[in-house]
Amino acid sequence: MSGDTLSPLPTFSRPGLSRTTTTLTARDVLLQARKNTVLKSHGRPPWYGEDGHRISDAFVIGIAGGSASGKTHVARRIVQSLGSIPTVVILSQDSFYKQHTPEEIELAFASRYDFDHPDAIDMPLFASCLADLKDCRQTNIPIYSFTEHQRLDETKYLYGAAIIIAEGIMALHDPALRALYDLKIFVQCDSDLMLARRIKRDVTERGRSVDGILEQYLRYVKPSYDHFVQPTSRYANIIVPGSDNAVAIDIISTHIRRQLDERATQLRQRLAGTGPRDLVAHGSPDLASQTLNLTLLPQTPQVKGILTILRDAETCRGDFIFFTDRLATLLVEKATELLPYRPKSVVTPIGVEAHGKQVDVQVRPLERGLRRVINDIPIGSMLIQSEAASGEPILLHLQLPICIRQRHLAQNTYVFLVDAQISTGAAAFMAIRILLDHGVPQDHIIFVTFLVARCGGISVLQRAFPAVKIVCGAVDDHLREMWLEGVDEGEQPAEGRKVWVVEPGIGHIGDRYYL
Numbered sequence: 001m002s003g004d005t006l007s008p009l010p011t012f013s014r015p016g017l018s019r020t021t022t023t024l025t026a027r028d029v030l031l032q033a034r035k036n037t038v039l040k041s042h043g044r045p046p047w048y049g050e051d052g053h054r055i056s057d058a059f060v061i062g063i064a065g066g067s068a069s070g071k072t073h074v075a076r077r078i079v080q081s082l083g084s085i086p087t088v089v090i091l092s093q094d095s096f097y098k099q100h101t102p103e104e105i106e107l108a109f110a111s112r113y114d115f116d117h118p119d120a121i122d123m124p125l126f127a128s129c130l131a132d133l134k135d136c137r138q139t140n141i142p143i144y145s146f147t148e149h150q151r152l153d154e155t156k157y158l159y160g161a162a163i164i165i166a167e168g169i170m171a172l173h174d175p176a177l178r179a180l181y182d183l184k185i186f187v188q189c190d191s192d193l194m195l196a197r198r199i200k201r202d203v204t205e206r207g208r209s210v211d212g213i214l215e216q217y218l219r220y221v222k223p224s225y226d227h228f229v230q231p232t233s234r235y236a237n238i239i240v241p242g243s244d245n246a247v248a249i250d251i252i253s254t255h256i257r258r259q260l261d262e263r264a265t266q267l268r269q270r271l272a273g274t275g276p277r278d279l280v281a282h283g284s285p286d287l288a289s290q291t292l293n294l295t296l297l298p299q300t301p302q303v304k305g306i307l308t309i310l311r312d313a314e315t316c317r318g319d320f321i322f323f324t325d326r327l328a329t330l331l332v333e334k335a336t337e338l339l340p341y342r343p344k345s346v347v348t349p350i351g352v353e354a355h356g357k358q359v360d361v362q363v364r365p366l367e368r369g370l371r372r373v374i375n376d377i378p379i380g381s382m383l384i385q386s387e388a389a390s391g392e393p394i395l396l397h398l399q400l401p402i403c404i405r406q407r408h409l410a411q412n413t414y415v416f417l418v419d420a421q422i423s424t425g426a427a428a429f430m431a432i433r434i435l436l437d438h439g440v441p442q443d444h445i446i447f448v449t450f451l452v453a454r455c456g457g458i459s460v461l462q463r464a465f466p467a468v469k470i471v472c473g474a475v476d477d478h479l480r481e482m483w484l485e486g487v488d489e490g491e492q493p494a495e496g497r498k499v500w501v502v503e504p505g506i507g508h509i510g511d512r513y514y515l
C-alpha cells in the first residue's frame, strides 16, 4: 500500500477549532471554518458529563391547539426568537398518522375519514420517537403526505437537537407524551378564525376543495376540537393566543434560554484542567502504560523521521502532504491490527492448502482516507467546533453512514473514528458520545489520531470510555493555553478567546495540508 495515496486524517488543529470529521477534502470548508473562527453557532453543546454519561436531556416543548390555530406558527417563532441558541427540531404530530388501508384512503379523498380522532395517530410511535430524542438518541420519524393521505416509505433521521418542539392537535392528549414535556403550551384561537385559516391553507397547501374542507370540518374537525382538543388546554403551563402572540412567544423564549443556561456543562474547561493532575497521581510519564487502550505507533526511526518532518515549521507544503499521508497509512494499518481476525484456509495456484487469517468484521470507518486502506467502507463526517463565547465543543454537522443512522449495525461492525489530534479531548469526547448514542458499542470504536497531548483530556476520555481503543502516532508533553484573536465573518478583528494547543505539536495540520 503506498503511503502517498492516503488522505490525511482529519486535520483541523487550529487552536480552538477542534474538528472531528471525515470529509476534509474541501479547501473551502476549511476556509469557511477559518472565517468563522468566532463562531456564532446553532450547534449542540455537550449533553454529557466527564464520566461520559448524559447529564441533560433535550428540552421538550409540547404545543397543542385546534387545527390552524397557529401551532406551527408559534413553534417557528420560538425557533426564530431563540436566535443563535442550539439546534431546535420541530416534530409534527402529522408525521405519526397511522398507515392507512386503500379503503381508508378512498374515504379520506371523499372527506369521510376521521383524522381528528386520537386513534388516527400512532401515539406509541410518537412517544417513543420523542423519548429517543429527549434522551439524546437518534430516531427516524415517518414522513406523511397530506395530498396522498398516506405515510410515505421514507423516514427522516433526527439526532442531536437540544430543543424539541412537538406540535399537533393531540400533542397534550396522551399521558405518555405529556410526561415527556418540560413545557406545555396550548394555542387558543377563535373557531371562526381557525376555520378561515384552514380553508385558505388546505386549498393552497393541501390540494383540497372548499366543499370538502367544510364537510370534513363539520363532521369531524369541530366535534373533535370540542371533545378532545380543547379539554387538553387544562394541562398547559401557558395559554398562547392564536394571533397577536409576539409577547407570549418572547416570554416563552426567555424561559427556554434560562433553562438551557442552567444546563451548560463547561466541559472543555474541565477536561483541559484534569490531565496534569491525573498524571501526577499516576506517577508515570508513560501515557501508553497508564491507559490500557492507547496504542502508540512503534517509534521506529522511520516514524520518528516522519514526525520530525511534520513538526518542522520549515517543511514545504508538498512534503507536509506526502509525509502526513504516509503517517496516516501507518496509523490505519496499525489500527486494523486491533480488529478481530479468524482463521482462513485457501488453496494456492499449485493446489496446496495454506492456512491464514481473515478480518472478521464489518468496518465502518469515518475517514475518507481509510477507504484507500480498506475499500468498500461507508464513510461519514462530523463537524465539532469550539463555540466562541464558552469554548465548549459544539456539534455543527453530522453525516453518518446509513447503517449507523438506522441502527442497522451487525454485531461485528467496527467504527474507526479519526481526528488530527486529541488535546483537551473535548471534541473526541463528543464524537465518541455520538457513536454511543447511535448504539455503537464502546469496544467497537477505534480512535485514530496523529497526536495525543499527555496533559490533555486523554485520561478523562479513557476513564469515561475505557473500552474505546486509541491509536496514535505520538504523545506530546504539553497542552498550552493561549489567547486566539478572533475574526468574524467580515474578516474584522473580533473578541478573542482562550484555546489549548499541543506542544511541541505539528501546528495547524489542516491549514498546512490544505492551504
Ligand SMILES: Nc1ncnc2c1ncn2[C@@H]1O[C@H](COP(=O)(O)OP(=O)(O)O)[C@@H](O)[C@H]1O
Binding pocket: 065, 066, 067, 068, 069, 070, 071, 072, 073, 074, 197, 198, 201, 242, 243, 244, 245
Ligand atoms: N399569529 C398569527 N398571525 C397571522 N397568521 C397566523 C398566525 N398564526 C398562524 N397564522 C396563519 O394561519 C395558518 C395556520 O397556521 P398554522 O401555524 O399552520 O396552524 P396549525 O399548525 O395550528 O395547524 C397559516 O397560514 C399561518 O400563516
Ligand SMILES: Nc1ccn([C@@H]2O[C@H](COP(=O)(O)O)[C@@H](O)[C@H]2O)c(=O)n1
Binding pocket: 066, 067, 068, 071, 094, 097, 108, 115, 116, 145, 146, 149, 150, 168, 169, 221
Ligand atoms: N390526510 C389528512 C390528515 C390530517 N388532516 C387534518 O389535519 C389536521 C391536523 O393538522 P394541523 O396542521 O391543522 O394541526 C386535522 O384536523 C385533520 O383533519 C387532513 O385533513 N388530512
